[in-house]
Amino acid sequence: MGRWEPDARGRLMAAAVELFLERGYDATTVADIADRAGLTERTFFRHYGDKREVLFAGPVDVHDVLRTGVVTSTRPGVAPLTLVAGALDAVCALLQGDRERSRRRQQVIDAHDVLRERELIKLAAMADTIAQALRGQGVADPAASLAAEAGLAAFKVGWEQWMTDDSGGRDLTDHVRGCLDGLVGLAGGSPAPQSPTQAQATTKTRTQPVKDSPPPRGPPRVSPTHERPDATTASVVVLGLGPAGRSVTHLLARAGVDVVAVDTAPDRPWRPTYAAWHDELPAWLPPTVVSTTSPARAFATSEHELARRYCVLDTVGLQQHLSLGGARVVAARVLDADAHRVHLDDGTALTADLVVDARGSRPDPTLAQQTAIGVVLPRSSAPMLEQTWFMDWRRDNGTGPGDPPSFLYVVPLDDEHVLVEETCLVGRPALGFDELRRRLHTRLAARGIRLTGDEREEHVRFAVEAPAAPADPTTPTSTARMPGGRRPTTLRLGARGGLMHPATGYSVALALDVAERVATAVADGTTTASDLEALVWPRPARRVQALRAIGLTTLLRLPADGVAQFFEAFFRLPTALQRGYLTDRDHPALTLASMASMAARLPPSLTKIAVTSALPALPSTASVTRRRVR
Ligand SMILES: Cc1cc2nc3c(=O)[nH]c(=O)nc-3n(C[C@H](O)[C@H](O)[C@H](O)COP(=O)(O)OP(=O)(O)OC[C@H]3O[C@@H](n4cnc5c(N)ncnc54)[C@H](O)[C@@H]3O)c2cc1C
Structure with missing residues (x-):
């Protein structure tokens, strides 16, 4: 697990605008754009539907921003035009970051009728969104439509002023606000008051x-x-x-x-690269938030092909989707x-x-933590990077059998990039970043991958246990925290x-x-x-959680040289039992069967650790045992 900052979208946009200005819009192909950005056509189509979309699809849904702007500006008795001003402030804050880039984009649009037409459609859609948002706040028609159309007219003129204003003294918000005030003045009214969004220049x-x-x-x-x-x-x-x-x-x-x-x-963008088993994702999520899906492999003391497909989420896309x-x-x-x-x-x-x-989770050193150091590499760096490795416990990371173990995690981020991470699954305390970095470099060198030092490095540290909330039934992470x-x-x-x-x-x-x-x-x-x-x-989920917590206790108590054997036993389980421990929350008997079956496959010394780890938790899991196992 780790974080990654995808920039393919931005690179494609920069390349497209460059080429449109150099060669003209019509003469530029998607292949040209992808080539200039150093990416493939396939990657292009993962981000944009066609070359026109590059100019119109921003990183954030402008309609969401408008809606949020209207809602957050709503106060009792506020005039509709003030709500419109709030919505436009939010959009201006979003767009005014890079005036030069906006100008170059505008140059391309102005030179082509088909693009100008598309721009007008976009502005009309923005007006519709504002009008709808106003209606949602109780503004009746025609006031909602009139205020929205007036606001968009002010935005359009303000935008044009900003494009040609080289003084550097006024940003887009100032220009649009000025136009809006001018519009109100034309009607003999007083300017819209500063909205909270203008004061903060954010949504x-x-x-x-x-x-x-x-x-x-x-x-x-x-x-x-x-x-x-x-x-x-x-x-x-x-x-x-x-x-x-x-x-x-x-x-x-x-x-x-x-x-x-x-x-x-x-508004802080999410950084981590989130991943999950594909069958865990809820049906309401659109497939577009999944960046890659692949079969996964694992290596404990031998190699295993896992039956479940593993997917990496498009972190940026997911955050945007959850508007x-x-x-x-x-x-x-x-x-x-x-x-x-x-x-x-x-x-x-x-x-x-x-x-x-x-x-x-809270940064609490008394809680068990997971740590990892990752680097983002081109997929073509080595054949091993063509595959997804859920866990690879081989000791080619410079450690001996007595050292606390860590594993290699390899997941494709897109067609071209792979995240490669050295991970300490759990520790109290977990391994530090320096140690993990040393291990990762040693391991990659052993596999023929030399790092240049320019790779993006990813840091992972979080508590795997919930913050203690004694007797709080909503945090049953251990028997001590079960319903009181x-x-x-x-x-x-x-x-x-x-x-x-x-x-x-x-x-x-x-x-x-x-x-x-x-x-x-x-x-x-x-x-x-x-x-x-x-x-x-639900009651079964509480029992499952108590059983899973036994797994954590066992992991923390295993001797360093027993961890790979422990996971070997796990990966030898049938897929349904693997899922029973990793994912299922509805069937405690299945979770228990998974753990029991695994314990039975361990060497006696490790079985003893697994069983004694369960003893303190037995009161809370006993009912499962009584009903299903005896
Ligand atoms: C780098 C990394 C990679 C990970 N990869 C995966 C993965 O692949 N799959 C997976 O399932 N899990 C992964 N995890 C673990 C875990 O699922 C994530 O930490 C996940 O972000 C937890 O989501 P959350 O919404 O519960 O909490 P968080 O993502 O931590 O969000 C908490 C939010 O609360 C806000 N907040 C905190 N305190 C306050 C306060 N006092 N007032 C106001 N706001 C506050 C924070 O600003 C933050 O936005 C990863 C974790 C990390 C760090």
Whole structure:
């Protein structure tokens, strides 16, 4: 696992604009563009449908930005044109980063009728989106359509001014705002006030500090819509916009639920390269968020071809797909949160029917961690990089049998690039980056791959255990944290909620799956907070988690020279049993069968470790044993 910054899209765009200006739009082919960018045509078509799209498909969906801009500018009594200004501010902030590049693109468009026509269609679509968003905020027609069209006219003129303004004193936002104010002046009105988005020049918003108000009364039903007395009240508040928080926010907003999402950096691009077994991905995810899918291999003490297909997600594509349109997004640090109340570092107190905590795992040295160092290499560097290696425990990394082991992980990022990582699966403490880097370089050299030193290096460090929350039923990562009868505080999701596999560190596919179940239940309108807890942690899943935690304890107790034998036993299991331990949460008996079957294949000294690791957890798993095994 690791992170990777794909730049194929940007390179293709730069190459296309260069060629369009050099040779003309008509004379430039997709093959020319791919060639100039140093990529293949296949890669081109993974990013763009045709050469025209290169000029019009930005890295972020402009319609999402417009919708978010309208929603985050909404305040009681605000004029429709002020909401339009907020939406346009957000788009300007997105587009004004590189004026020279925008100018070159505009030069190409201006020179071709077909492209000019496409540009006009794009502007018309933006006006439609704004009008729709205004209607969503209760602005009736014709005011919604008129305000949207007027806003787009101001945007168009402001854009043209910005393209020709070489003074450098005014950015795109200033020009568009100036045009909008001028437009209002023409009608004899006063200019639209500064919106919060203009103040911040981003799509984020900070709510104003208000006095604490009491939590909602009545039965703990999660109402999908809310009579909002002010901007600090919502049906659902989601804390954290990593994969877990963003997916649930996206799905809630899409279902029309009144949701506020809080993150210290809501717009920060995700960096890690997320991967999962293909059969773990929920059906609601479009295939476009998957970057590569391949058969995987493993090497413990012998080589294994794994039956399940492994996929690497397109991190950028996934984050974009999980758009936040329709949600109110707050950029702030959460100080503390309980079932209905959240305190932010700007003094704001948010209240909600439901608070979802998806703030990820805490950097806590007492928790078992996974660490890795990776490099991104051209796939053509060596034949071994043509294959996906889920785990390769061979000791050609300069270590001896007594050294704590680490394994090689190799996954294709796209047609041309591979992520190669030296990984410490779990440790308390885990191996450090210097040691992992040394091992990776030694291993690659042993396999004929010399690094130049210019490779992008990827760092991985995260806790595989959830932060301790004694007696909190939403984090059953060990028997000590199993249900204790206390009423839950927040609904915890993702790594925060113990939804990470404690023995492998995987959580993303499950987070996406659980997000859909939670969002559907909340949108239904009859769900209570405890229904949701049961949905995230059905009884079988709690038992499975307790069993998986035994796997973690075993791994942490294995002698260094026993780890490869342990995984040899695992990879010799039938696929259904491998899946039973890695993925299944519905059948504790299957998880147990997988572990028992594996223990039976281990040498006696390792079987003893596996069995004694299970002893402290037996009370919580006994019912499974009684019913299914005896
Ligand atoms: C480099 C790397 C690679 C990984 N690869 C994989 C993989 O291939 N497959 C897999 O399943 N898992 C992988 N993992 C493990 C794990 O699934 C990820 O860490 C995943 O990001 C967890 O998602 P999450 O949404 O639960 O938490 P996070 O992604 O950690 O998101 C938490 C969010 O909460 C915000 N936040 C935190 N504290 C506060 C606060 N006080 N106030 C406001 N906001 C706050 C953060 O800004 C962040 O946006 C990887 C982890 C790393 C680090």
